[in-house]
Amino acid sequence: MYDNDPMRALTPDELAEAWRLQQAGVEHQNSGRLERARELLRGGLRLTGWTAGDVGPADTARVTARLLISLSYAEAYLGSTQDGLALLDHAEQLTADEDRGILVHQRGLLLWFAGRWQESFTRFNEAEPLLRRHGPAWLLGNLLLNRAGVLGDLKRHREARESLAQCAAIADDENLPLLHAKATHSLGLVEHYLGNVPEALRLLAEASQWYERHSPDLLTVVKGSQARALLDAGLVKEARNVARAARELEEQPTSERIQLNAQIAVIALEMGDWDEAIQCAREGRKLAIRHERPILAVWMERLELEAILRSGNVTEEFARNTVDLMERQRSFGIPGFAQISEVLAARALIAVDRLNEAEKLLSTGALANGPSAIAIRLNRELARAELAVRRGDRPRAQRYIRNGLSLLHRHRSRLGSIELQAGVSSLGRQLAERGLGLALESGRASTAFSWSERVRAQAYRLPTVSLPEDPRNADMLAQLRKLRHQLSSDETHGRADPTKLAECRRLERTLRERSWQTPRTGDTVPLAKGVDVRRRLTVKDEVLVSYLQHDGTLHALVLDGERTHLRRLGTAAESEELARRLRADLSASTGRRLPERMAATVRASIARLAEKVDNALLAPIAALVGDRDLVIIPTGTLTTLPWALLPSLRGRPVTVTPSASLWTDISARSARSGGRVILAAGPGLVHAEAEMDAIAALYPDPLVLRDGAAGHREVLSSLDGAATVHLAAHGHHEPDNVQFSRLDFADGPLMAYDIVRLGDPPARVTLSACDVGEATVASGDETLGFTSALLYAGTGTVVSSGVKVEHQAAVDVMTTYHRGLAAGHRPARALAEASERQAFSPFVCYGAS
Structure with missing residues (x-):
C-alpha cells in the first residue's frame, strides 16, 4: 500500500509535521476540499513510513492511526467505501485508547455512506460516550450531526431533531460557528425530507448566511440544497437561478459540481428543454467518472435517460x-x-x-420517502396511468391520476406562500394533462368538468395565511416603501436612480424568499361538483363557460341549470394571439394623444379584433349561452382579456373567476351585513378629486382618504372589515416579482404582499387604476398579481383593468358603477351598465357577483 521504510520513531520535528499534515487534511475535508485533503494525508503517511501490518513506536503509531482514520473519509467519498473501511481496519491496531471514539465514529460514518444505516447508528452510539470522555468537542458535535443524518434515513425524525439540537448547543458552547452552520443546514434537510418546505427554506437561508461568514467554500453545498427545495416546491425559475449562481462560485467541491450539473439538468427537464438536460447530465457523468464517483455517475446517467424519455425518443x-x-x-x-x-x-x-x-x-x-418522494410518487402514479391506458382501462388510469393529484394537493396545502402553491403545480403537470386529455377524449362533458376543476387554480382552494409580524420583515418593508416612494417622485421629475432601483429589487427578493418560509394550516375549499354549480347558476339564471386548452386545442365547457356541454373551439394559440393583439391596441390607444387619423385606425383595429375574439370564443357556443348573464373561467392569457369589449357581451353582466370551486365557495358565503364604504385616492391623478366626490355622494357616511390622510397604513387598516372599497391610485404590475405589484399612495405603495395580511378582507374592491388587473399566469392557470392577491385573501369581488385606462373614462365608468351598487345592483350588473358609457371600457368583474 505504501512502499516506505518500516515505521520508526520520528524526530520531534517529523512528528510535529505529521500532526500538522493530519490536522490540515481534516480542515480541508471539513471545508469540502477532499482532493487536497487526500493529498496531505497521504503525505503524512509517507512521512511516518507506514506499511500495512506495521505497529511501530507509540507516538508514530498514534499519528499514523489518526492519518489513516482521516484518510478513510476522503477515500470513501472520492472512490470506494470499501477502501475507506479497509483503512480503518489497518488503523484498528494502531489506535490509542483515547482515540478509540474517533475511530468508531469514522466507521459509523463510512457505514452510513454504504447505506448500512442500522450498523452505522450502532457505531455512532458506541462512539458517543467515548468522545464525551476524551473529546475533542468538535468531533462530538460532528458525531451528533452525522447521527441525525442516519436517524433521518431511518425515519426517526424527532430523534434527528434532538441530535441536531445537541450539536448546535455544543457549537455555541465551544464557539464553533461552522459546526453551527452545518447543524442548521442539516435541520433544513430534515424539514425538507418531511416535506415542510417553508421551514426548510428558512433554515437553509440561515445556514447560507453562516457559511458565507465562516466557510464560503461550503456555500455551494447549501445553495444546492436550496435549489433542490425550491425545485421540489415547483419554483423552477428560482431554483435555476440559485443553481446557476452556485455554479459561478469559485470554490466548488467536485461532488457539488457534479450535483449542480444534476440540478440544472432536472430544472431543464421541468422546463421542457431536453437538449440542455441531456448536455448537463452528460457533463456531470463525465466528471463523476473522471473523479471515480460511481454512484454520482449512475445518477447522471439516469437524468440523461429521463430527458430522452420525456423527449419521446x-x-x-x-x-x-x-x-x-x-x-x-x-x-x-x-x-x-x-x-x-x-x-x-x-x-x-x-x-x-x-x-x-x-x-x-x-x-x-x-413506498417513496425523502425530499424527492413527491416526485417519485407522482411519477409512479403517472406510469400506472400510462399502463392502464395502454391496456384500454381508462377508469383505472383516471383513478391513478386522481390519486396523484390528491397527493399533490396535500403537499401544496402545507405551503404558506401563494407563489409556492402556484409553482408546485408544475410537479403534477404531466398528471393533470394526462387526466384532462382522457376526460376530453371520453367526450363526456361532466367528466371533463370534474377534471378541469382538479387541475386548475388550486391555490385559491387553500386557506389564506397571515405572514408573521417579524421585526426584520417590517424593517425591510419600511425601507422598500421609502425607496419606491422616492423612485416614484424621481420618475415624476424625469430622474432615474439605478442604485435605488437595485436596492428595491434586493429587498423585494429577500422578502419574497422569506415569504416562502411561511407554513400553512386550515381547511381547503372543496372541489365543486357539477350539480352544485348548476343549482347556483339556476338561482340567478346564469351560464358558466369554462375554457380549457389541451394539446394546443381550446375547448369550452358550458354549464347552465340543467346540463353540461362540451364544445371544441379552435387552436389555443390563435385565440391567445388575438387576445394579445387586442390588449396591445388598447394600451396603444391610452395614455398619449395620437393624431386623429392614427387614433381612428387604432379604434378600428380594436373593434375588428374584438369581433374576431368574439367569433373564436363565444360564437361557437352562442346557442348554449343565449342572452343570460355569464360566469367565465378563462385559461392562459385569456385571464386578463377585457371581456366587456366583445360585441356579444356589451351590456351583459360577466363575472370572471379562477375556478368553479372558488366561485361556488364565494357565492355560498353570507353577504356581509355591516362594514363601511372606503374611498381612497393616491397622488398624481388629475381626476381623482372629482371621482372621490362623485362616488362619496352616493353613499351614507363613507370614509374618504385623500392627500396626506391616504397613506398606505391608513388605507390598509381601513380595508379590514370593509363592505365596499374604491381605490383610485396609480398601479404597477411586477411580472417578475408579483407580490410587489402595488398601488401608489401618499407615503409609499400598498403592495400585494400587504393584502394577504388582512384579517378580515373587504367584501368588494374596485381598483380604478392602470394595470392592477394585470396578472402573471403560472402553471395550472394560477394567476398572480394585485387583483388575485385580493381574491386569494378572501375578497369576494374585485373590479379592475388589466390595461391602461384613460382617467376621465375611468371616472365616468366608476361613478356610474357605484351608482348601480348603491341602488342595490350586483357588481357584474352594475359594471355592465356602466361600461356601456364608454366604447372601449376594459374593466372586468373578478371573483363572484
Whole structure:
C-alpha cells in the first residue's frame, strides 16, 4: 500500500509535521476540499513510513492511526467505501485508547455512506460516550450531526431533531460557528425530507448566511440544497437561478459540481428543454467518472435517460438501457436509490409495449420517502396511468391520476406562500394533462368538468395565511416603501436612480424568499361538483363557460341549470394571439394623444379584433349561452382579456373567476351585513378629486382618504372589515416579482404582499387604476398579481383593468358603477351598465357577483 521504510520513531520535528499534515487534511475535508485533503494525508503517511501490518513506536503509531482514520473519509467519498473501511481496519491496531471514539465514529460514518444505516447508528452510539470522555468537542458535535443524518434515513425524525439540537448547543458552547452552520443546514434537510418546505427554506437561508461568514467554500453545498427545495416546491425559475449562481462560485467541491450539473439538468427537464438536460447530465457523468464517483455517475446517467424519455425518443434499445441502469443502481444496495430508476424503466417498457414487465416493476416498488418522494410518487402514479391506458382501462388510469393529484394537493396545502402553491403545480403537470386529455377524449362533458376543476387554480382552494409580524420583515418593508416612494417622485421629475432601483429589487427578493418560509394550516375549499354549480347558476339564471386548452386545442365547457356541454373551439394559440393583439391596441390607444387619423385606425383595429375574439370564443357556443348573464373561467392569457369589449357581451353582466370551486365557495358565503364604504385616492391623478366626490355622494357616511390622510397604513387598516372599497391610485404590475405589484399612495405603495395580511378582507374592491388587473399566469392557470392577491385573501369581488385606462373614462365608468351598487345592483350588473358609457371600457368583474 505504501512502499516506505518500516515505521520508526520520528524526530520531534517529523512528528510535529505529521500532526500538522493530519490536522490540515481534516480542515480541508471539513471545508469540502477532499482532493487536497487526500493529498496531505497521504503525505503524512509517507512521512511516518507506514506499511500495512506495521505497529511501530507509540507516538508514530498514534499519528499514523489518526492519518489513516482521516484518510478513510476522503477515500470513501472520492472512490470506494470499501477502501475507506479497509483503512480503518489497518488503523484498528494502531489506535490509542483515547482515540478509540474517533475511530468508531469514522466507521459509523463510512457505514452510513454504504447505506448500512442500522450498523452505522450502532457505531455512532458506541462512539458517543467515548468522545464525551476524551473529546475533542468538535468531533462530538460532528458525531451528533452525522447521527441525525442516519436517524433521518431511518425515519426517526424527532430523534434527528434532538441530535441536531445537541450539536448546535455544543457549537455555541465551544464557539464553533461552522459546526453551527452545518447543524442548521442539516435541520433544513430534515424539514425538507418531511416535506415542510417553508421551514426548510428558512433554515437553509440561515445556514447560507453562516457559511458565507465562516466557510464560503461550503456555500455551494447549501445553495444546492436550496435549489433542490425550491425545485421540489415547483419554483423552477428560482431554483435555476440559485443553481446557476452556485455554479459561478469559485470554490466548488467536485461532488457539488457534479450535483449542480444534476440540478440544472432536472430544472431543464421541468422546463421542457431536453437538449440542455441531456448536455448537463452528460457533463456531470463525465466528471463523476473522471473523479471515480460511481454512484454520482449512475445518477447522471439516469437524468440523461429521463430527458430522452420525456423527449419521446423511446426505442427497444433505450428501454433495455433503462432496465440495465435500474439493475446497476440496485447493486449499490442503498435503500430507495433505485426507486426513480424503477419508475423510469417502467415507463420506457410501457412505451415499447412490454406491459407485463412494467407492471411487475410498478407493483413491487417500495413506498417513496425523502425530499424527492413527491416526485417519485407522482411519477409512479403517472406510469400506472400510462399502463392502464395502454391496456384500454381508462377508469383505472383516471383513478391513478386522481390519486396523484390528491397527493399533490396535500403537499401544496402545507405551503404558506401563494407563489409556492402556484409553482408546485408544475410537479403534477404531466398528471393533470394526462387526466384532462382522457376526460376530453371520453367526450363526456361532466367528466371533463370534474377534471378541469382538479387541475386548475388550486391555490385559491387553500386557506389564506397571515405572514408573521417579524421585526426584520417590517424593517425591510419600511425601507422598500421609502425607496419606491422616492423612485416614484424621481420618475415624476424625469430622474432615474439605478442604485435605488437595485436596492428595491434586493429587498423585494429577500422578502419574497422569506415569504416562502411561511407554513400553512386550515381547511381547503372543496372541489365543486357539477350539480352544485348548476343549482347556483339556476338561482340567478346564469351560464358558466369554462375554457380549457389541451394539446394546443381550446375547448369550452358550458354549464347552465340543467346540463353540461362540451364544445371544441379552435387552436389555443390563435385565440391567445388575438387576445394579445387586442390588449396591445388598447394600451396603444391610452395614455398619449395620437393624431386623429392614427387614433381612428387604432379604434378600428380594436373593434375588428374584438369581433374576431368574439367569433373564436363565444360564437361557437352562442346557442348554449343565449342572452343570460355569464360566469367565465378563462385559461392562459385569456385571464386578463377585457371581456366587456366583445360585441356579444356589451351590456351583459360577466363575472370572471379562477375556478368553479372558488366561485361556488364565494357565492355560498353570507353577504356581509355591516362594514363601511372606503374611498381612497393616491397622488398624481388629475381626476381623482372629482371621482372621490362623485362616488362619496352616493353613499351614507363613507370614509374618504385623500392627500396626506391616504397613506398606505391608513388605507390598509381601513380595508379590514370593509363592505365596499374604491381605490383610485396609480398601479404597477411586477411580472417578475408579483407580490410587489402595488398601488401608489401618499407615503409609499400598498403592495400585494400587504393584502394577504388582512384579517378580515373587504367584501368588494374596485381598483380604478392602470394595470392592477394585470396578472402573471403560472402553471395550472394560477394567476398572480394585485387583483388575485385580493381574491386569494378572501375578497369576494374585485373590479379592475388589466390595461391602461384613460382617467376621465375611468371616472365616468366608476361613478356610474357605484351608482348601480348603491341602488342595490350586483357588481357584474352594475359594471355592465356602466361600461356601456364608454366604447372601449376594459374593466372586468373578478371573483363572484
